[in-house]
Amino acid sequence: MPFTLMPSYDDNPRLRDLVARLRTYLDGELADYESGLGLTRESRYTRADLEPVWQRSRELGFYGIHLPAEYGGQGLSFTELAALKEEIGASPRILATSVLGDMGGPLRVGSIFEYATPFQLEKYLLPVLRGERACCFSLTEQDAGSDVRGILTTATPDGAGWRLNGHKVFSSAGPFADFSVLIARMADASGTPIDSYSAFLVDLDAPGCTVAEGDLPMSGEHIEADIILSDCYVGPEQLLGESGQGLRIGLGRVTVNRLLHCPTALGGARRALELSVGHAKSRMVNGAPLGMLQSIQHRLADMATDYYAARAMTYDALAALDAGQRPRVEAFMCKLFVAEKAFGIADDAVQIHGKAGVVRGGEIEALFQRLRMFRILTGSSEIQRNGIARQLLLT
Numbered sequence: 202m203p204f205t206l207m208p209s210y211d212d213n214p215r216l217r218d219l220v221a222r223l224r225t226y227l228d229g230e231l232a233d234y235e236s237g238l239g240l241t242r243e244s245r246y247t248r249a250d251l252e253p254v255w256q257r258s259r260e261l262g263f264y265g266i267h268l269p270a271e272y273g274g275q276g277l278s279f280t281e282l283a284a285l286k287e288e289i290g291a292s293p294r295i296l297a298t299s300v301l302g303d304m305g306g307p308l309r310v311g312s313i314f315e316y317a318t319p320f321q322l323e324k325y326l327l328p329v330l331r332g333e334r335a336c337c338f339s340l341t342e343q344d345a346g347s348d349v350r351g352i353l354t355t356a357t358p359d360g361a362g363w364r365l366n367g368h369k370v371f372s373s374a375g376p377f378a379d380f381s382v383l384i385a386r387m388a389d390a391s392g393t394p395i396d397s398y399s400a401f402l403v404d405l406d407a408p409g410c411t412v413a414e415g416d417l418p419m420s421g422e423h424i425e426a427d428i429i430l431s432d433c434y435v436g437p438e439q440l441l442g443e444s445g446q447g448l449r450i451g452l453g454r455v456t457v458n459r460l461l462h463c464p465t466a467l468g469g470a471r472r473a474l475e476l477s478v479g480h481a482k483s484r485m486v487n488g489a490p491l492g493m494l495q496s497i498q499h500r501l502a503d504m505a506t507d508y509y510a511a512r513a514m515t516y517d518a519l520a521a522l523d524a525g526q527r528p529r530v531e532a533f534m535c536k537l538f539v540a541e542k543a544f545g546i547a548d549d550a551v552q553i554h555g556k557a558g559v560v561r562g563g564e565i566e567a568l569f570q571r572l573r574m575f576r577i578l579t580g581s582s583e584i585q586r587n588g589i590a591r592q593l594l595l596t
């Protein structure tokens with residue numbers, strides 16, 4: 202894999218064209234749309250602002266592009282999808298994560314397709330693929346993040362279905378979603394929790410379900426919601442997979458996601474490096490470009506080397522996924538390495554940019570915040586290390 206700041210994929214003409222078209226869309230039409238709305242990263246944009254992006258991205262073939270043709274996609278391989286996700290991660294567009302469907306769309310649905318009944322496909326999942334409905338994923342609670350078994354949201358039997366009670370936090374895309382793929386702990390008839398977890402498709406406008414404004418992450422984006430359940434009834438047709446499979450469904454989704462999140466972070470790291478190289482060439486200090494200083498040159502060299510290493514291992518693991526293997530330990534390694542190195546690159550970019558790197562609302566600041574959060578979401582770096590060590594010690 203050659204090192205480049207602008208991958209062109211000449212060995213794969215279909216991908217080369219897709220990437221070129223995606224760059225054109227992000228920098229042209231989507232940029233114009235955002236400036237027409239006057240969007241900033243901290244804007245409270247609405248569902249009505251997002252829907253045209255879902256629809257246009259679908260018209261252009263990007264929304265759900267990874268899916269098989271029967272679902273309106275182009276059946277991309279994981280490595281091909283990753284190349285597009287890199288472009289999303291490298292883009293300064295605020296709504297970039299709505300183009301392939303990361304934010305409430307087909308990519309958020311992820312691998313749960315395999316568990317869906319015909320009814321669930323028709324009512325929940327296919328409308329998401331068509332850009333008509335949106336979903337979020339709700340596992341985390343205030344007192345249970347990494348410790349997923351510690352969740353307190355319960356599902357108590359009620360007739361053929363269940364009553365849900367609990368409070369989910371940090372459900373990304375929750376403010377725009379119609380339903381949540383929500384993981385709850387099963388309870389016995391008296392409401393006492395047992396050691397069994399299930400996944401439910403929960404309509405967010407159902408009686409007993411409230412979507413509240415979530416905590417504001419450091420990125421300043423209003424994309425998180427709390428989902429509060431108070432005797433919210435879910436019928437048997439809303440149970441995803443079998444009862445007791447909830448963590449498998451929730452975390453299985455996280456395992457593939459773990460790898461698929463890496464290219465987005467790599468795109469951010471690439472953009473931070475590209476901006477830093479540009480700044481080093483144009484910023485004058487003591488009458489010469491900043492990049493003439495060896496300390497800056499070495500910093501750039503280390504950033505580029507880390508980016509290249511992180512990218513190479515990610516594509517290696519993605520190629521294994523494409524070959525039908527299950528690169529479990531490699532996925533832990535990629536998430537750990539990419540998260541740590543991408544954040545290191547963003548931190549170096551701030552340093553190279555000096556005061557320009559810390560200006561609120563600037564692109565470098567946005568990359569720094571986003572890549573810092575990546576060390577926590579989809580499993581923190583410590584949880585990835587636990588996974589790697591477990592594998593080493595068990596085999």
Ligand SMILES: Cc1cc2nc3c(=O)[nH]c(=O)nc-3n(C[C@H](O)[C@H](O)[C@H](O)COP(=O)(O)OP(=O)(O)OC[C@H]3O[C@@H](n4cnc5c(N)ncnc54)[C@H](O)[C@@H]3O)c2cc1C
Nearest residue numbers: 338339340341345346347348371372373578579580581583
């Ligand atoms: C921007 C953002 C978006 C998110 N989106 C979603 C979403 O859409 N849906 C959803 O359900 N959740 C979401 N989350 C939640 C995310 O998955 C959790 O934040 C993450 O799992 C960590 O949990 P926690 O924040 O409760 O930290 P904690 O679990 O309390 O961990 C705190 C610290 O302790 C460390 N730690 C915890 N347990 C261990 C251990 N066993 N060994 C070693 N170290 C440990 C952690 O690594 C961390 O450093 C999101 C979070 C963020 C920041």
